[in-house]
Amino acid sequence: MKYRTVFDIIGPIMIGPSSSHTAGAARIGRAARKIFGRKPKRVIITLYGSFAKTYRGHGTDIALAGGLLDFDTFDKRIVNALEIAKEEGVDIIFRESDELTDHPNTARLRLEDEKGTMEVVGVSIGGGKMEIIELNGFELKLSGNDPVLLVLHHDQYGAVARVATVLASHKINIGFMQVSRKEKGSEALMSIETDQPVEPEVQKEIQDLPGILAVTIL
Amino acid sequence: MNVFVEKELVAMKFRTVAELVEIAETENLKISEVMILHEAEVMNRPREEIFEEMGRNLDVMEQAIQRGLTEDIRSHSGLTGGDAKKIREYKEKANVLLSGPTILDAVSRATAVSEVNAAMGTIVATPTAGACGILPGTIFTAAEKLGSDRETMIRALFVAGAVGFCIANNACISGAAGGCQAEVGSATAMAAAAVVEMAGGTPSMSAEAIAIALKNMLGLVCDPVAGLVEAPCVKRNAMGAAIAMVAADMAMAGVKSVIPTDEVIEAMYKIGQTMPVALKETALGGLAATPTGRALERQIFGTIDKKS
Numbered sequence: 172m173k174y175r176t177v178f179d180i181i182g183p184i185m186i187g188p189s190s191s192h193t194a195g196a197a198r199i200g201r202a203a204r205k206i207f208g209r210k211p212k213r214v215i216i217t218l219y220g221s222f223a224k225t226y227r228g229h230g231t232d233i234a235l236a237g238g239l240l241d242f243d244t245f246d247k248r249i250v251n252a253l254e255i256a257k258e259e260g261v262d263i264i265f266r267e268s269d270e271l272t273d274h275p276n277t278a279r280l281r282l283e284d285e286k287g288t289m290e291v292v293g294v295s296i297g298g299g300k301m302e303i304i305e306l307n308g309f310e311l312k313l314s315g316n317d318p319v320l321l322v323l324h325h326d327q328y329g330a331v332a333r334v335a336t337v338l339a340s341h342k343i344n345i346g347f348m349q350v351s352r353k354e355k356g357s358e359a360l361m362s363i364e365t366d367q368p369v370e371p372e373v374q375k376e377i378q379d380l381p382g383i384l385a386v387t388i389l
Numbered sequence: 390m391n392v393f394v395e396k397e398l399v400a401m402k403f404r405t406v407a408e409l410v411e412i413a414e415t416e417n418l419k420i421s422e423v424m425i426l427h428e429a430e431v432m433n434r435p436r437e438e439i440f441e442e443m444g445r446n447l448d449v450m451e452q453a454i455q456r457g458l459t460e461d462i463r464s465h466s467g468l469t470g471g472d473a474k475k476i477r478e479y480k481e482k483a484n485v486l487l488s489g490p491t492i493l494d495a496v497s498r499a500t501a502v503s504e505v506n507a508a509m510g511t512i513v514a515t516p517t518a519g520a521c522g523i524l525p526g527t528i529f530t531a532a533e534k535l536g537s538d539r540e541t542m543i544r545a546l547f548v549a550g551a552v553g554f555c556i557a558n559n560a561c562i563s564g565a566a567g568g569c570q571a572e573v574g575s576a577t578a579m580a581a582a583a584v585v586e587m588a589g590g591t592p593s594m595s596a597e598a599i600a601i602a603l604k605n606m607l608g609l610v611c612d613p614v615a616g617l618v619e620a621p622c623v624k625r626n627a628m629g630a631a632i633a634m635v636a637a638d639m640a641m642a643g644v645k646s647v648i649p650t651d652e653v654i655e656a657m658y659k660i661g662q663t664m665p666v667a668l669k670e671t672a673l674g675g676l677a678a679t680p681t682g683r684a685l686e687r688q689i690f691g692t693i694d695k696k697s
Contacts, residue, residue: 172558173557174558176428177443178446180550180557182514184445187512188618227616228615228616229618296563298553299517
């Protein structure tokens, strides 16, 4: 089920005017910021479908910028997010695309700084709810509701089992798990939603496992 | 697919309105109670915490109503604002009201919240920001009329949530996916069911109210002028509140929908799927594409561009 909690329906508390084009967009921006793990220097945002057609009227650009600055949907600073981004030295560029996507409200965000780049695709599915459906070319599905562990690893046997074993030894239950790869035998990405929070020492333990390239907690 | 997780954990599990009503009536519970138990179970959260969070939503709604009825609200585009006050004043002063004071209270409150939303104020998306006026408009008006306490009002939000939950998981709640019928239509159905429980109606009556309300929203397109959540959205919130109040009364009178509620929801979904993209929040058709709609669009974005 796409909507799991009553607060997906009654909520969020947000700055208007549109839950899909403002609140959902802010959440996509914020999720991208969290996955990136730091304030980006430059962000290129490509908007598709209804986002591309109506983003200025709905303040989608403002909301995405607010999310990238780590503002929540009800943060009044969202209204001035474009100016604040400028002041904070975050360069945000918007592009409109005519390309057809599966969902009408889709945004692709490329975050950059001197340390690296990252690309995510987010869709705003309605009522302020969003999903991240692509990360650096890996297909995945993140709702941002539960704690999520992202593990980049070599596409080899045993990687999934080793990570699961570490989680089990810390009594962390896996609610939802997905493994995605671009091609056989190269790199793969595990996204694991857990019922309990994953503490930094558990992250370190997973990081040190053979074949693991990077671990991020959201 | 996380179906297995949900299956093993949830005893109060419902996916359709029929299932929701069945659980409520066999367990002798209110719809709001079923939703609260479901939430506590699925999200593994204590009841008090859930109730408190919903209470905060109610507070934000009340503040938005207050702002819209007392302050001079104007959106950045200048398209909307001030009508809530106008309706309220008319209701107080007019010698004869053609509809009635309760309906006009619901309408003015719904307009108030919707105008605050358009002006980038703080609101609660119920289920969306585009439809955020309908629940506050109806719940606060019904509470005033019925003398309901705060708990009853918070419960009403859980009823609305339960209904929205069924609609969102079986159909859709965004204008981009299903047109205005999915947004204002869903909110109207949610409000109708909520008000029925507030007035002491049965879960079945709530279900009938959903069907009666939603049927009158089927086919409604999402055609916002200049792509803004303003025209016709604010007035559709106003009329959504009016329809919800009347649908609730009809259901309380014992009127039943010929087509069962879940089938009405399914019909809404299918209509949304077959609705042209031009009429689903792209501002390419309907009122947005009228000569005046287009002229306003040029005028508004002309000024915004100059400003930035």
